[in-house]
Amino acid sequence: MKKYFAMFLAALMLLSLAAGCALTGSDTPADPDATPAPSTTDGTDAEANLDLTAVVAEVGDEAVTLGDVKELFDYIVQMYTSYGYDITSDPEMLSNMVDDVVNNLVEAKVIAVKAKALGYGEFDETQQKELEERIETEIQDLDSYYRAQAESEAETDSSIDVDARTMELILEEAAYNMNDENATYEDYVDFLSKDVTENYMQELLQNDQLKDVALTAEQIQEEYDALVEEQMTYYMESPEAYKYDQESYEMSGDAPVAFAPDGYSRILHIFCAYEEELPDQYEANAADMALIEEEYGALALAAALEGTAGDAAKMQELVDQYRTLKTANEGMYEAHISAAREKANSLYAELQAGADFATLMKEQSSPDDYSDYPIFAEKGILIAKEYECDADWSDVVKEEFAKLSIGQYSEVFADEDGYHIIFYLADEPSGTVELSSIEEGIRAYLLEDMRSSEWDALVEEWMNDGTVKLHEEVYQVLLDS
Numbered sequence: 018m019k020k021y022f023a024m025f026l027a028a029l030m031l032l033s034l035a036a037g038c039a040l041t042g043s044d045t046p047a048d049p050d051a052t053p054a055p056s057t058t059d060g061t062d063a064e065a066n067l068d069l070t071a072v073v074a075e076v077g078d079e080a081v082t083l084g085d086v087k088e089l090f091d092y093i094v095q096m097y098t099s100y101g102y103d104i105t106s107d108p109e110m111l112s113n114m115v116d117d118v119v120n121n122l123v124e125a126k127v128i129a130v131k132a133k134a135l136g137y138g139e140f141d142e143t144q145q146k147e148l149e150e151r152i153e154t155e156i157q158d159l160d161s162y163y164r165a166q167a168e169s170e171a172e173t174d175s176s177i178d179v180d181a182r183t184m185e186l187i188l189e190e191a192a193y194n195m196n197d198e199n200a201t202y203e204d205y206v207d208f209l210s211k212d213v214t215e216n217y218m219q220e221l222l223q224n225d226q227l228k229d230v231a232l233t234a235e236q237i238q239e240e241y242d243a244l245v246e247e248q249m250t251y252y253m254e255s256p257e258a259y260k261y262d263q264e265s266y267e268m269s270g271d272a273p274v275a276f277a278p279d280g281y282s283r284i285l286h287i288f289c290a291y292e293e294e295l296p297d298q299y300e301a302n303a304a305d306m307a308l309i310e311e312e313y314g315a316l317a318l319a320a321a322l323e324g325t326a327g328d329a330a331k332m333q334e335l336v337d338q339y340r341t342l343k344t345a346n347e348g349m350y351e352a353h354i355s356a357a358r359e360k361a362n363s364l365y366a367e368l369q370a371g372a373d374f375a376t377l378m379k380e381q382s383s384p385d386d387y388s389d390y391p392i393f394a395e396k397g398i399l400i401a402k403e404y405e406c407d408a409d410w411s412d413v414v415k416e417e418f419a420k421l422s423i424g425q426y427s428e429v430f431a432d433e434d435g436y437h438i439i440f441y442l443a444d445e446p447s448g449t450v451e452l453s454s455i456e457e458g459i460r461a462y463l464l465e466d467m468r469s470s471e472w473d474a475l476v477e478e479w480m481n482d483g484t485v486k487l488h489e490e491v492y493q494v495l496l497d498s
Contacts, residue, residue, distance in 0.1 A: 067494065069400070073119060075486040076126045079135070081119070084196075090118045108496070115495055123487070127479050132218040137225075148217050152210045157208070162188050226475060227468045232460060240459050241452045244275040248496050252278040257404035264399060264408075266458065268390050273458030274450065280404060281445035283397025284418060285374050285426075287364055290383035290435040298348045302342045309339045343453040355433070357383075361429045361436035374426060374440045383435065397442040414439065 069084030097104045104110050116384055118144065118411060140148060158185065167182035184202065191205035192198045200208075252259050256278035263274045313335045320327025379394045385395040386408065400410055402419055410418075413432035418439060421427060426440040452459075 071488075071491045073488055073492045074123045075488075076123065077484060079129045079130050080128050081122045081126055083491055083495075085122055086115070089122065090115055090495055093118070097372055100188050111496055115492060119487075119492055123485060124476060124480060127485060128219050128222070128476065130484075131479055132215075132222040135222065137218045137221045138214075144217075144221070151217060151426055152213050155209050156206060159187060159190075163190075181481075193411060195313070209224065209245075215236070223472060230471050232464055232467065234462060237456060237459055238452070240463055241275060241455075244273070244390055244459070245449055248274060248276040252276055255278060257401070257406045260399045260401065260404070260406040261408055267392050267396070270458055271462060273455035275455060276449055277445055277447050279411055279447045281399050281401045282418075283442045283445055284400050285378050285383075285440040285442055286382070286387070286433055287361070287378050287435075287438040288382045289361040289364070289387055290385075291354050291357050293353050293355050293356065296349060299346055299353075302346045302349075305423055306339055306342050306346075307375050309335050309342075313339075354436075357436050358431070361438065365429050366382060368426060368438070399445065406440070451480075 067083060067087070069082060069087060071083040072080045073083055089439070094104060102112070105241070142250050163186040164179065164183045166186060166339055167177065169240040169408055170182060171177040187202060187205065188200065191200040191202070192310050195205065195208055197204070259274070259278055259281065262272065262321055263277070264270070266273050284323045313332060316335075360381075364372075364381055367377060368374060375394045379391070382388065387398055399406075400415065400418055402415055411432040411434065413430065414437060417427045417430050417437070418441065421441040423441050423443060427438055429436055431437070
């Protein structure tokens with residue numbers, strides 16, 4: 018469900034056990050007028066006797082309850098356990114984790130309260146329209162997500178009503194997220210609408226508070242110089258890492274690369290994947306063939322050692338069995354590859370007739386890791402004959418590439434993934450990359466870092482301006498339960 022994904026992201030944020038804006042621990046003494054900690058009757062029933070409505074923190078008129086803390090805390094403990102870590106045996110780690118859960122929940126509440134207090138809940142016409150579009154998208158995504166699951170289930174069970182199953186799945190998520198088994202679809206739409214609205218308010222708050230954060234040319238130049246120095250050393254020592262890093266930058270715009278090692282080129286790539294899966298019988302036949310080879314080899318060796326013809330009848334029987342299996346597998350493999358081969362040959366004929374390689378690559382290639390990024394049909398995909406890179410080409414592709422010169426394309430060839438035609442577009446310029454070509458990438462992540470630092474400082478100020486009343490003794494009972 019979506020809930021699990023959201024909680025997983027929250028858990029990842031806490032793995033370092035270092036909350037950004039700490040209120041707990043020695044920073045804030047317990048409130049002497051705090052609500053008493055929920056009591057328990059005995060150790061074994063401690064969890065069952067927790068008062069999950071008890072207030073852990075007050076932020077204006079809003080509150081974080083023990084139930085809020087326990088839900089996320091339990092999830093993180095469960096996540097650690099699933100990876101084989103028994104953090105319940107480390108009291109100090111558990112204590113730090115509870116503090117971090119509380120800090121993050123309180124921080125989210127502080128931001129929400131501040132957004133309302135500063136008027137970000139009052140939307141102008143443009144903002145209201147954008148908010149309504151976001152809510153509509155959220156609801157549509159919810160339906161699409163579970164409808165796809167229902168349709169998948171219906172493929173193997175014709176009795177499933179897709180509409181009814183979709184609604185059933187949505188209501189399961191609603192019950193979990195709202196902690197209400199009786200939640201209706203309308204209830205959940207309202208719940209999600211409020212969540213989207215709150216997030217939108219916080220986004221408006223953050224953007225307005227950080228609108229004056231800016232970078233200087235000197236900061237960008239300084240970062241560029243540091244990147245060049247660092248990456249020159251790194252890629253000279255590990256040139257095989259360049260392909261993954263550079264292509265990741267071209268896909269995402271993050272982490273620009275300022276230095277390129279020697280030995281890389283760019284190719285365009287038409288790919289026709291094998292569309293039909295090989296049946297299970299293919300693997301079963303292959304296993305039987307391997308056993309026949311082993312048995313035949315043993316008989317042949319025994320015959321050679323004895324200087325006789327051996328058990329000729331048995332050996333011929335094995336040969337006949339092997340041929341039958343081999344013929345069957347050849348037929349299955351032909352069915353597996355024939356459509357891809359036919360398509361590749363057809364595209365090759367179009368190239369021979371003058372079709373544009375990049376256009377065919379964009380419009381006719383089977384989906385691969387590069388299909389969603391138009392830049393690779395323009396700039397080409399990296400390849401290096403000398404290096405074994407992450408997410409690399411097969412040996413067959415590299416062998417075919419080695420036969421080409423710039424401006425040439427290959428004939429149709431196949432490897433274990435499918436049929437290929439490649440075009441040698443250019444060699445990748447080596448050396449230092451000009452600042453102008455990566456300046457926007459540098460600017461983007463530097464500005465994001467600066468905005469993040471400014472935001473953290475602002476939230477820290479809000480967290481400690483006296484508006485938060487924390488009741489540590491209320492949530493410390495989780496460590497006992």
